[in-house]
Amino acid sequence: MSSSLNGTSAFNNTVKKCEVTIQEPSSAYALATILRCRVGSLPMKYLGMPLGTPFKTASVWNPILERMEKKLSSWKRLYLSKGGRLTLVKSTLSCLPTYYLSLFVIPVAVADRLEQIQRNFLWGTSEECFKYSLVAWEKVCFPLETGGLGIRKLVHFNKALLGKWLWRFGREETRLWRRVIAYKYGEGQGGWTTNLCRRAHGCVVGDGTRILFWHDKWVGDYSLKRLYPQLYVCSNDKEACISDVVCYQEDGNVRIWNLRFHRDFHERELEDAYSSLECIQPRIPRGGGSDTSHWCLKGNGKFDTRSYYNTIRGAVVSIFPWKGVWKAKIPKRVAFFVWTAVHGQILTLDNLMLRGRILVNWCCMCHRNEETVDHLLLHCPIAHSLWVYMFQIFGTQWVMPGSVESLVYCWSFWLGKFNSDIWNMVPGCLKWIVWTERNRRSFEDTEKSLVQLQALCQKTLFDWARCWGFSDCSTILEFISSLSIAH
Numbered sequence: 001m002s003s004s005l006n007g008t009s010a011f012n013n014t015v016k017k018c019e020v021t022i023q024e025p026s027s028a029y030a031l032a033t034i035l036r037c038r039v040g041s042l043p044m045k046y047l048g049m050p051l052g053t054p055f056k057t058a059s060v061w062n063p064i065l066e067r068m069e070k071k072l073s074s075w076k077r078l079y080l081s082k083g084g085r086l087t088l089v090k091s092t093l094s095c096l097p098t099y100y101l102s103l104f105v106i107p108v109a110v111a112d113r114l115e116q117i118q119r120n121f122l123w124g125t126s127e128e129c130f131k132y133s134l135v136a137w138e139k140v141c142f143p144l145e146t147g148g149l150g151i152r153k154l155v156h157f158n159k160a161l162l163g164k165w166l167w168r169f170g171r172e173e174t175r176l177w178r179r180v181i182a183y184k185y186g187e188g189q190g191g192w193t194t195n196l197c198r199r200a201h202g203c204v205v206g207d208g209t210r211i212l213f214w215h216d217k218w219v220g221d222y223s224l225k226r227l228y229p230q231l232y233v234c235s236n237d238k239e240a241c242i243s244d245v246v247c248y249q250e251d252g253n254v255r256i257w258n259l260r261f262h263r264d265f266h267e268r269e270l271e272d273a274y275s276s277l278e279c280i281q282p283r284i285p286r287g288g289g290s291d292t293s294h295w296c297l298k299g300n301g302k303f304d305t306r307s308y309y310n311t312i313r314g315a316v317v318s319i320f321p322w323k324g325v326w327k328a329k330i331p332k333r334v335a336f337f338v339w340t341a342v343h344g345q346i347l348t349l350d351n352l353m354l355r356g357r358i359l360v361n362w363c364c365m366c367h368r369n370e371e372t373v374d375h376l377l378l379h380c381p382i383a384h385s386l387w388v389y390m391f392q393i394f395g396t397q398w399v400m401p402g403s404v405e406s407l408v409y410c411w412s413f414w415l416g417k418f419n420s421d422i423w424n425m426v427p428g429c430l431k432w433i434v435w436t437e438r439n440r441r442s443f444e445d446t447e448k449s450l451v452q453l454q455a456l457c458q459k460t461l462f463d464w465a466r467c468w469g470f471s472d473c474s475t476i477l478e479f480i481s482s483l484s485i486a487h
């Protein structure tokens with residue numbers, strides 16, 4: 001049968017919904033009649049996957065690109081905030097290629113194109129409309145805890161998903177897919193990997209028949225060959241499995257190591273010999289069950305894509321006040337705005353000038369200072385008055401920190417774990433109101449007075465608190481007086 005799987009025509013078995021290629025079209029039609037199926041041709045789709053196309057070609061990914069474009073065209077008609085866009089990118093766009101990513105190696109050009117689609121959608125860029133990408137995509141792809149939005153890098157995610165097959169190869173000895181691969185490429189000693197393998201797995205010793213004593217990692221992160229190279233050179237059993245170098249004592253009950261070396265040790269080698277014995281003595285196989293692989297990145301020893309992805313991605317050394325941004329119960333679009341502001345990247349005049357716009361930097365709120373993120377949201381007299389007003393409502397004193405980032409760091413849960421629900425909303429609420437007022441003054445040439453802004457702060461906070469069930473007050477006045485910590 002295998003020799004006939006290279007023809008140009010194919011059957012579609014209508015009962016089993018599968019198609020089989022054969023060499024001669026004439027016999028294909030005869031067989032099709034007997035089997036009551038139709039003749040198809042390559043390339044074709046099987047279980048949603050392209051069949052008969054070289055798996056490395058970029059065209060394999062065309063259906064994914066088409067589906068993404070289709071999704072986008074239906075979303076384009078909707079008005080979506082940044083928060084809504086983020087939700088759609090995470091829930092839909094980045095999940096579309098997952099099935100393909102778990103089977104094929106993604107070409108770099110395709111990964112770049114898919115990420116470009118995600119990036120443009122997130123920031124609202126399209127053919128008709130240019131929008132700035134406010135934060136670098138590399139940062140956007142960090143986890144939330146380190147200042148990103150938790151969107152996955154496709155190339156790394158692809159590696160992590162494909163890693164599952166490497167893991168399964170060592171554990172699913174009887175499965176058909178594994179037998180096909182082992183037949184085609186051969187398998188390494190112990191059957192953990194195919195013949196060509198670049199890295200070793202960690203493993204747990206059962207009966208010791210699949211684990212190589214010197215080469216596999218079964219005593220920790222390194223093989224014994226690497227830990228004790230001098231002893232390895234002298235060993236008579238360089239390729240032995242663990243079970244080959246274990247024997248029973250004369251009484252037949254106690255297992256002991258039976259390592260053989262082709263010469264006596266020199267004095268300088270004795271220390272290594274004792275140390276190796278100390279290392280392996282407690283690990284002598286008890287003979288229970290078979291050897292199995294062990295995933296060191298998880299406590300339960302089982303493979304999972306997330307831990308592998310995080311390792312491939314590498315540790316991101318970056319501290320970010322993520323709880324203050326994402327744990328506060330504020331609308332998603334406001335949280336997204338605060339996230340951008342903490343990165344110092346909202347489009348204030350100084351940032352626009354850094355992007356090449358020729359402007360006069362003048363704060364439209366106070367007409368006194370240059371407009372920077374920290375000035376506009378914290379230190380501008382109008383913003384400052386709103387902050388002071390808010391502290392009065394809560395009946396507290398507060399020294400304003402220098403930057404938006406520092407403020408978010410020290411703000412959240414300052415009133416304690418149980419009293420902070422509404423308090424945690426305040427920075428998002430105030431910054432959002434100052435920002436919308438700034439945009440109103442810049443683009444619509446209208447403005448609200450300080451008293452109106454204070455009332456807006458009260459109302460917004462009241463609405464959000466009621467929405468999340470943090471307050472059952474029926475009037476704003478009642479709500480505001482309930483906030484004071486003096487009660």
Ligand SMILES: [Zn+2]
Nearest residue numbers: 363365366380
């Ligand atoms: Zn100002």
